[in-house]
Amino acid sequence: MSTRRSATVAARAGIAQDPAYGAVTPPMYLTSTYELPAFKQPGKYDYSRSNNPTRDLLGDALCQLEGGAKALVTNTGMSACVLALQVLTPDDTLVIPHDCYGGSYRLFTNLANKKRAFKLVIVNFQQDNWAELISAASPKLIWLETPSNPLLQITDVRAVCDLAKTLQALVLVDNTFLSPALQNPIALGADLVLHSTTKYLNGHSDIVGGALIVKDAALGDELKWWANCLGVTAGAFDSHLTLRGIRTLLPRIKAHQENAALVVDYLQQQPLAGKIYYPGLKDHPGHAIAKAQQHGFGAMISFDLAADAKYLGVFFEALECFTLAQSLGGIESLICHPGTMTHASMDAAAQKTAGIGPTLIRLSVGIEDPRDLLADLEQAFAAVAAAIRADGGNAAAGHDTAPSEVKPAPVQNEQHFRLNPALAAFW
Numbered sequence: 001m002s003t004r005r006s007a008t009v010a011a012r013a014g015i016a017q018d019p020a021y022g023a024v025t026p027p028m029y030l031t032s033t034y035e036l037p038a039f040k041q042p043g044k045y046d047y048s049r050s051n052n053p054t055r056d057l058l059g060d061a062l063c064q065l066e067g068g069a070k071a072l073v074t075n076t077g078m079s080a081c082v083l084a085l086q087v088l089t090p091d092d093t094l095v096i097p098h099d100c101y102g103g104s105y106r107l108f109t110n111l112a113n114k115k116r117a118f119k120l121v122i123v124n125f126q127q128d129n130w131a132e133l134i135s136a137a138s139p140k141l142i143w144l145e146t147p148s149n150p151l152l153q154i155t156d157v158r159a160v161c162d163l164a165k166t167l168q169a170l171v172l173v174d175n176t177f178l179s180p181a182l183q184n185p186i187a188l189g190a191d192l193v194l195h196s197t198t199k200y201l202n203g204h205s206d207i208v209g210g211a212l213i214v215k216d217a218a219l220g221d222e223l224k225w226w227a228n229c230l231g232v233t234a235g236a237f238d239s240h241l242t243l244r245g246i247r248t249l250l251p252r253i254k255a256h257q258e259n260a261a262l263v264v265d266y267l268q269q270q271p272l273a274g275k276i277y278y279p280g281l282k283d284h285p286g287h288a289i290a291k292a293q294q295h296g297f298g299a300m301i302s303f304d305l306a307a308d309a310k311y312l313g314v315f316f317e318a319l320e321c322f323t324l325a326q327s328l329g330g331i332e333s334l335i336c337h338p339g340t341m342t343h344a345s346m347d348a349a350a351q352k353t354a355g356i357g358p359t360l361i362r363l364s365v366g367i368e369d370p371r372d373l374l375a376d377l378e379q380a381f382a383a384v385a386a387a388i389r390a391d392g393g394n395a396a397a398g399h400d401t402a403p404s405e406v407k408p409a410p411v412q413n414e415q416h417f418r419l420n421p422a423l424a425a426f427w
């Protein structure tokens with residue numbers, strides 16, 4: 001089994017393994033408890049908080065996709081975070097990136113400050129001295145998120161893992177933004193991989209779920225004990241849906257990425273799009289590392305609206321194919337404003353340190369026809385340009401980034417989207 005390629009593992013997740021009737025698609029075991037075969041003889045399953053056959057099939061698939069020894073399937077991504085933190089005691093130090101997922105940041109800072117659950121050191125992995133800072137902290141666990149949210153900054157997983165080994169620290173990578181289709185942290189030296197399966201793994205925005213994949217079997221057993229003890233394990237229904245989602249993971253990711261590349265091309269020639277954050281761009285500071293450690297650049301894109309923040313509402317309201325919502329990784333395109341949505345739990349100072357500006361916009365590019373996505377963006381930018389003109393301004397005025405980042409103002413006020421050669425295949 002382990003020699004199979006990811007696309008095969010994903011497509012055949014749980015297929016043709018039903019011991020009862022030979023069902024090709026696995027049944028969903030909606031049961032809380034299990035009959036003992038005989039008095040004092042426990043069966044394989046006893047209670048669904050501990051073990052459930054549907055959840056186990058999902059765990060097996062995730063284990064194979066990430067190359068771990070054990071996978072714990074949890075009821076949310078956040079509960080997978082809580083589970084991972086069980087490796088720490090109050091004397092241990094946790095290192096986290098300064099720009100990690102807002103909910104994770106809230107969990108770490110509150111557990112450390114209000115509960116004294118562990119010591120916390122927040123590191124900017126984009127600074128040259130990250131290795132010194134980590135060595136000085138002598139952590140038990142180093143938490144990575146690459147690409148980061150929402151600025152898509154890249155951390156060199158192998159370099160951090162090499163340092164961690166010398167410090168006898170564990171490394172966890174939150175792999176939510178790429179999925180195992182595009183990055184395999186255990187192969188890069190990580191000990192734990194975390195997923196919010198809510199995102200690309202399930203892929204259809206109809207459940208919340210999480211998973212923790214563990215390289216070492218003994219640590220996996222310890223965390224499995226904690227998962228049952230804490231009661232963070234996932235229900236059968238969500239596991240069933242996630243298993244179904246995973247079967248199309250590879251073709252979905254391919255379609256997401258193709259569309260994302262076209263959206264980036266479009267944004268690059270759109271004067272009202274300011275700085276673009278996408279690791280696929282050659283001038284992205286993490287481009288070379290992303291190319292080396294990822295199998296693709298993913299489908300998350302952030303950019304600054306090159307206009308005053310008061311025009312954000314005009315832009316969001318004009319869009320029809322991009323839905324204004326938190327979350328990411330579903331087949332539908334979503335757009336969000338990290339400052340007031342995903343990262344609202346970070347205070348203004350933390351947002352500023354993390355580089356999240358007031359006009360930052362994040363896109364989760366879906367698998368719709370790219371022509372519709374580009375036309376939608378085009379008409380929303382045109383609505384912003386019209387609103388700026390109505391206010392008597394220049395389309396690029398009020399832009400709060402450095403002048404060198406402002407693209408030349410369009411020759412005509414009316415923008416006409418010109419055919420990009422990269423789009424030829426779609427036209």
Ligand SMILES: *Cc1c(COP(=O)(O)O)cnc(C)c1O
Pocket residue numbers: 076077078079101103104145149174176177195196197198199208209210
């Ligand atoms: C969404 C997300 C989480 C939290 O997962 P939930 O399923 O929402 O609990 C953690 N990390 C990242 C990177 C996420 O995007």
